[in-house]
Amino acid sequence: xxxxxxxxxxxxxxxxxxxxxxxxxxxxxxxxxxxxxxxxxxxxxxxxxxxxxxxxxxxxxxxxxxxxxxxxxxxxxxxxxxxxxxxxxxxxxxxxxxxxxxxxxxxxxxxxxxxxxxxxxxxxxxxxxxxxxxxxxxxxxxxxxxxxxxxxxxxxxxxxxxxxxxxxxxxxxxxxxxxxxxxxxxxxxxxxxxxxxxxxxxxxxxxxxxx
Amino acid sequence: xxxxxxxxxxxxxxxxxxxxxxxxxxxxxxxxxxxxxxxxxxxxxxxxxxxxxxxxxxxxxxxxxxxxxxxxxxxxxxxxxxxxxxxxxxxxxxxxxxxxxxxxxxxxxxxxxxxxxxxxxxxxxxxxxxxxxxxxxxxxxxxxxxxxxxxxxxxxxxxxxxxxxxxxxxxxxxxxxxxxxxxxxxxxxxxxxxxxxxxxxxxxxxxxxxx
Ligand SMILES: Nc1nc2c(ncn2[C@@H]2O[C@H](COP(=O)(O)OP(=O)(O)OP(=O)(O)O)[C@@H](O)[C@H]2O)c(=O)[nH]1
Ligand SMILES: Nc1nc2c(ncn2[C@@H]2O[C@H](COP(=O)(O)OP(=O)(O)OP(=O)(O)O)[C@@H](O)[C@H]2O)c(=O)[nH]1
Ligand SMILES: [Mg+2]
Ligand SMILES: [Mg+2]
Numbered sequence: 313x314x315x316x317x318x319x320x321x322x323x324x325x326x327x328x329x330x331x332x333x334x335x336x337x338x339x340x341x342x343x344x345x346x347x348x349x350x351x352x353x354x355x356x357x358x359x360x361x362x363x364x365x366x367x368x369x370x371x372x373x374x375x376x377x378x379x380x381x382x383x384x385x386x387x388x389x390x391x392x393x394x395x396x397x398x399x400x401x402x403x404x405x406x407x408x409x410x411x412x413x414x415x416x417x418x419x420x421x422x423x424x425x426x427x428x429x430x431x432x433x434x435x436x437x438x439x440x441x442x443x444x445x446x447x448x449x450x451x452x453x454x455x456x457x458x459x460x461x462x463x464x465x466x467x468x469x470x471x472x473x474x475x476x477x478x479x480x481x482x483x484x485x486x487x488x489x490x491x492x493x494x495x496x497x498x499x500x501x502x503x504x505x506x507x508x509x510x511x512x513x514x515x516x517x518x519x520x521x522x523x
Numbered sequence: 524x525x526x527x528x529x530x531x532x533x534x535x536x537x538x539x540x541x542x543x544x545x546x547x548x549x550x551x552x553x554x555x556x557x558x559x560x561x562x563x564x565x566x567x568x569x570x571x572x573x574x575x576x577x578x579x580x581x582x583x584x585x586x587x588x589x590x591x592x593x594x595x596x597x598x599x600x601x602x603x604x605x606x607x608x609x610x611x612x613x614x615x616x617x618x619x620x621x622x623x624x625x626x627x628x629x630x631x632x633x634x635x636x637x638x639x640x641x642x643x644x645x646x647x648x649x650x651x652x653x654x655x656x657x658x659x660x661x662x663x664x665x666x667x668x669x670x671x672x673x674x675x676x677x678x679x680x681x682x683x684x685x686x687x688x689x690x691x692x693x694x695x696x697x698x699x700x701x702x703x704x705x706x707x708x709x710x711x712x713x714x715x716x717x718x719x720x721x722x723x724x725x726x727x728x729x730x731x732x733x734x
Binding site: 343429454 | 554555556573582583584585587588606608635636637638639640642643656658659660662663665666667668670681683687688
């Protein structure tokens, strides 16, 4: 409880700092392997000309994801949590310090792959974006409600695999809306590019609201 | 730290109770949607004649998984952790109490979908079995090493989707062995049944070692 209170206090500081600098910060959350990094790679390649974007990468171990981001030409800082199951506000503060994102830019935070713990930790972001892969099963919003309640936007990824899996799009969206009536939903494939225009539109709209 | 010590103490009690009753308890762990419940459904349908198996189901919310298990004719108890990210030894003790598994049987524990936190919590099981879906990416053992270090067996699931994803079996197994040289590996598809004989063989061998 004390840990959560301390975290939320630091999160408030982060939120204020980001607002002062007109920076949109998005907290990208999902199960391991739902496609966060792949989506970021595509977004950076296709949008970084139009919108300056930098990335805070969270993982238990390894620099794999930060390296993938850097390969697109964009800046990334890798935070390793060790046994930790989520990024916290203190980690984001250090990450922003190292990253030094310019005013009016976008900071994408890729959280540790985990559909549970990151829901409880405010980092000071503008919004949480939850990525759910169609390979994971359509019942996830009911079984992990806290994450879907905490998210402003749900991205249903790997649409290209829909024919090969038992995933009912309507049922999944219905479950998500039961848990969070306001949640926005976009379906896409980070691999084929299907549906990415909708995501870029949402991103641009959110970024301009921030300035 | 105190919480972990208290948990390990209760885990020891569970382990002793299970040993006294010659019960094999396996802690099935994975990311959300890797296929734990589907694998259990198949295993129960195909093996429950030969080996008495009952199930402890862990999820943040809902009774979906316990219902799926019961539909096979096998007994299951559902534990909901609320915001909690893992089953703990106290929960297993309560679950075993309610389940009352007979001596010489097998108890399958399906943990909360989470590749991070359950690695740190001993429940008193004989072994952890980690399920990794080929849709998640082959770098997971390096990025979430604690879980793969804690597991005796790694099951690579959804083999039927291999042609549609970027997953290098050899590279993934290599990563897993770097993190845990002793880890055993089986590749299978809970959907098509491919590779399930190897899993049943491992299960039977583990169960007879227990008696
Ligand atoms: N078929 C298909 N595969 C995808 C898609 N998006 C990502 N993948 C694959 O899914 C696997 C995992 O993708 P990542 O982008 O690494 O997933 P992640 O969410 O960043 O994973 P963590 O950071 O470990 O939690 C990789 O093998 C990707 O190639 C998609 O739209 N379609
Ligand atoms: N193609 C394919 N799909 C599978 C396979 N195994 C499971 N699935 C699908 O994957 C989705 C998730 O399966 P579950 O068995 O519910 O996964 P789980 O690990 O129990 O999920 P949680 O309990 O929520 O963590 C479902 O849509 C299953 O039909 C497989 O071998 N091949
Ligand atoms: Mg990633
Ligand atoms: Mg399940």
